[in-house]
Amino acid sequence: MVTIKDCRRRLGPDVTFHCESFHVEPGEHVALWGPSGCGKTTMLNLIAGLLRPDSGVIEVDGSEIQDLSERQMDQFRGERFGFVFQTFNLLAPFTALQNVLLGMRFSDTRPTKEWKPRALDLLQRVGLQHRVHSKPNTLSVGEQQRVAIARALANKQKLILADEPTGSLDPKTSQGVMDLLLKLCSEEEVTLLLVTHETEIADRLERRFDCSGLVMDTTAEAPAFERNTA
Amino acid sequence: MSLWQIAWHYLWSRKLPTLLTVLSVALGVGLISAVHTLREETRRRFEEEGQAFDIVVGAKGSPLQLVLSSVYFLDRPTGNISYADFEHIRDHEDVAEAYPIGLGDTYRNYRIVGTVPELMEVRWVVDPISGRERIPFQLAEGRFFEEPLEAVVGSIVARNTGLRVGDTFTGTHGFEGGHVHDDHPYKVVGILETSGTPNDRAIFCNIEDIWLIHEEHDHDHHDETHNHDHDHDHSHDHDHHHHDHDHSHVHEFDKADHDAEDLEVTAVLVTLESPALRFTFMEYVMHETNVMAAVPVMEIQQLYSQILGTANTVLLSVAYLVVVVAALTVMIGLYLAILQRRRDLAIMRSLGASTMDIFGAVILEALLVTILGIVAGWFLGNVVSWGLGIYLTRTLGMAITAFDMSMHELRSFAIVAVFGLLAGILPAWQAYQTHVASDLTKP
Numbered sequence: 001m002v003t004i005k006d007c008r009r010r011l012g013p014d015v016t017f018h019c020e021s022f023h024v025e026p027g028e029h030v031a032l033w034g035p036s037g038c039g040k041t042t043m044l045n046l047i048a049g050l051l052r053p054d055s056g057v058i059e060v061d062g063s064e065i066q067d068l069s070e071r072q073m074d075q076f077r078g079e080r081f082g083f084v085f086q087t088f089n090l091l092a093p094f095t096a097l098q099n100v101l102l103g104m105r106f107s108d109t110r111p112t113k114e115w116k117p118r119a120l121d122l123l124q125r126v127g128l129q130h131r132v133h134s135k136p137n138t139l140s141v142g143e144q145q146r147v148a149i150a151r152a153l154a155n156k157q158k159l160i161l162a163d164e165p166t167g168s169l170d171p172k173t174s175q176g177v178m179d180l181l182l183k184l185c186s187e188e189e190v191t192l193l194l195v196t197h198e199t200e201i202a203d204r205l206e207r208r209f210d211c212s213g214l215v216m217d218t219t220a221e222a223p224a225f226e227r228n229t230a
Numbered sequence: 231m232s233l234w235q236i237a238w239h240y241l242w243s244r245k246l247p248t249l250l251t252v253l254s255v256a257l258g259v260g261l262i263s264a265v266h267t268l269r270e271e272t273r274r275r276f277e278e279e280g281q282a283f284d285i286v287v288g289a290k291g292s293p294l295q296l297v298l299s300s301v302y303f304l305d306r307p308t309g310n311i312s313y314a315d316f317e318h319i320r321d322h323e324d325v326a327e328a329y330p331i332g333l334g335d336t337y338r339n340y341r342i343v344g345t346v347p348e349l350m351e352v353r354w355v356v357d358p359i360s361g362r363e364r365i366p367f368q369l370a371e372g373r374f375f376e377e378p379l380e381a382v383v384g385s386i387v388a389r390n391t392g393l394r395v396g397d398t399f400t401g402t403h404g405f406e407g408g409h410v411h412d413d414h415p416y417k418v419v420g421i422l423e424t425s426g427t428p429n430d431r432a433i434f435c436n437i438e439d440i441w442l443i444h445e446e447h448d449h450d451h452h453d454e455t456h457n458h459d460h461d462h463d464h465s466h467d468h469d470h471h472h473h474d475h476d477h478s479h480v481h482e483f484d485k486a487d488h489d490a491e492d493l494e495v496t497a498v499l500v501t502l503e504s505p506a507l508r509f510t511f512m513e514y515v516m517h518e519t520n521v522m523a524a525v526p527v528m529e530i531q532q533l534y535s536q537i538l539g540t541a542n543t544v545l546l547s548v549a550y551l552v553v554v555v556a557a558l559t560v561m562i563g564l565y566l567a568i569l570q571r572r573r574d575l576a577i578m579r580s581l582g583a584s585t586m587d588i589f590g591a592v593i594l595e596a597l598l599v600t601i602l603g604i605v606a607g608w609f610l611g612n613v614v615s616w617g618l619g620i621y622l623t624r625t626l627g628m629a630i631t632a633f634d635m636s637m638h639e640l641r642s643f644a645i646v647a648v649f650g651l652l653a654g655i656l657p658a659w660q661a662y663q664t665h666v667a668s669d670l671t672k673p
């Protein structure tokens with residue numbers, strides 16, 4: 001589903017991201033794990049096409065994405081990726097239902113008439129059937145993250161990219177959200193790439209990819225996070 | 231969910247700034263709308279009145295003054311012409327109808343217009359396509375004048391002076407402060423329906439009453455002050471023979487006792503056999519007689535283009551300036567909103583929105599604000615026009631039809647909409663350049 005080969009991206013004058021090799025099978029749930037600053041999120045952004053590599057190959061769902069134009073990347077992203085962010089990133093002016101609908105609005109993967117039934121179904125599956133018309137600022141943090149998960153799955157995407165999805169949640173809520181995310185990803189048979197620095201969270205996924213050392217301080221010949229924490 | 235809906239939700243999410251921006255656009259558009267409405271309506275009303283008569287004939291002087299005084303009752307007459315001149319005009323083969331009018335007296339500064347009863351039956355088509363007619367003399371109550379010293383008063387006069395059918399009043403020579411003809415009281419026999427025309431603020435009587443009153447006034451005046459020079463615009467400063475008058479009852483003026491050269495009229499309202507004859511007839515009057523002719527519609531159009539046209543241009547310029555300022559408000563408001571919304575835009579991009587989707591949504595926001603401003607402004611402008619219309623009808627007898635849309639207005643609104651679109655370009659470009667990864671990671 002995802003393959004990275006010898007991918008480099010310069011992040012600063014002396015800081016470079018470099019991933020020699022990475023591969024995820026379709027339907028696999030993989031944790032990108034490591035300490036802060038190690039390059040987990042950079043790797044996720046490169047896979048999502050939000051950052052472009054300076055060199056190397058990133059292949060997603062059979063397509064090399066590093067050379068796609070901005071327009072092609074927008075379309076590719078809308079059709080194949082779902083995002084779950086640490087800060088939920090719901091759009092404040094819209095209700096829970098509208099936020100999920102927006103996940104479908106920008107891609108052409110399904111007919112318009114299917115949008116609303118699909119959105120309502122997902123909101124029911126995340127236990128928010130009673131809050132479909134609520135605005136994000138009236139939802140609890142756990143509810144907001146559940147809306148974000150519903151939105152990420154709205155298009156039956158092939159790949160869910162989750163960046164520290166439980167980072168803003170208390171342990172109990174965090175566990176509930178992880179249960180839901182893993183359950184829905186299994187039900188929908190989608191590949192999950194989840195960024196986390198928490199070992200307990202990473203251990204709940206099928207596989208853990210250690211990102212330590214992906215971002216290198218080229219002057220010190222050492223992982224950047226080690227310099228940062230020194 | 232369409233881009234329109236997305237744009238609308240973002241506008242709705244910041245109601246107060248949106249409301250203020252819409253208001254600023256509405257003020258400019260309202261001003262434009264009001265100026266257009268008032269300009270179109272006043273011109274239409276003036277021209278409709280001007281269409282009533284093909285030619286106005288009067289004493290030599292300013293043609294515009296002649297038209298304003300005799301058709302609109304707005305200015306002092308240019309002077310008087312003899313009744314013989316009137317008869318000469320009336321009997322011309324091109325003339326279909328000729329109505330003499332005699333001005334000079336007022337009642338509480340409202341013109342007393344002496345004329346013939348036939349004028350009360352005048353009507354004319356103002357819109358050849360629909361066949362819509364203007365009937366300026368319709369009675370709200372009572373009847374038209376028939377007997378000597380009977381008067382029909384316009385609706386504004388009735389309202390502002392309290393005159394009712396059966397009441398009596400006396401005219402004043404010239405305006406307030408002049409000689410009061412208290413020995414010849416008029417009796418109100420009818421009140422005109424409001425017509426939105428100058429008739430609303432005039433009093434109509436038989437022209438023979440004017441002759442009668444001024445014959446005796448001049449006679450009395452001669453008794454009191456020999457060779458006193460009048461500075462009045464009325465039609466009868468000529469000498470008259472002494473008569474024995476019994477002031478205890480209403481006198482009747484007998485035209486047969488007078489020479490046509492002795493009687494005067496202020497102006498003659500002329501309807502020709504065909505409007506196409508206007509200029510040839512005017513040429514005839516100008517060269518073959520010692521009086522003056524003017525075409526009302528032409529004079530009014532000249533007045534519009536020369537004086538009111540300039541005033542309208544100035545007002546419209548101010549209005550467009552307000553719109554430009556409003557467009558800047560739209561731009562600044564949206565620009566600041568986009569700066570605050572960079573994260574939202576990045577989220578949309580991460581959901582698959584293209585840069586053109588983002589650009590379009592912001593442009594639509596600008597357009598929506600502008601359209602709302604145009605609608606609100608049109609309403610505001612027409613409410614102002616409507617209010618002014620009520621005021622003008624009450625004071626000047628000029629009705630204004632508000633809540634109408636002219637091509638001029640539509641064109642102006644299209645220009646404002648383009649301003650709105652242009653105002654959206656900078657913020658939209660700002661949004662277009664959203665950098666997804668960095669904007670998503672910002673707190």
